[in-house]
Amino acid sequence: MARPDQEKCRLCSKLDSQEAQQRHGPNGDGCWNPKVCHNRRSYYRHRGVRNHIRKQRRREQPAESRLSDSGASLSERVATLEVLAPAVPAAVVHWYRITKDAPLHALGAELWIGNDRVAKVEPIHCLGLTELQVKTLLVRILDVFSQHSG
Structure with a gap:
């Protein structure tokens, strides 16, 4: 030391x-x-x-x-394998707040199918909304995503 x-x-x-x-x-x-x-x-x-x-x-x-x-590069020593994964739709919610216990400022979401982002909901301001209104907003976002993905 x-x-x-x-x-x-x-x-x-x-x-x-x-x-x-x-x-x-x-x-x-x-x-x-x-x-x-x-x-x-x-x-x-x-x-x-x-x-x-x-x-x-x-x-x-x-x-x-x-x-x-040795003279071998990293790509020559390590094999890269591809695994086909099922294209499952997934919703990702983005919570905009300063800290975990701070009030929710905004809410955004993305719809992913496999490794591709297919839809996005721009952040929606949630200041002043109650907990029930935020939950209702999340349900609406999921409904829109389910209609979009079929």
Whole structure:
């Protein structure tokens, strides 16, 4: 596990070199070590940029080169199989609210048959509707979807 950052060195890295040597040299608190401090100050000064560049390179690196040690690509090693699933209609309801226990703001729905979306109900504002009115609205949406899908 990496050792924790030294707060004193991190703050010192923001100072210019002469000011850091005055504060931490023989006339200051005495922690200045010329063999170590120049490199450490550079590390703390540039580590944010270096970590960002390293993270970008990792993201840009293709998954196949990370996973395969041999010359074979990922698609050559893993077989892709297709399974025919029955095209069953399914209704997906979208509840628009800030949190789970917040009042319902709007209600939307989609009709899916298999992997294809075949119908969509745009969001309907529900502010001020009672629970019974919302349930009635859901039943109407299901009726419209059942008429559409046959």
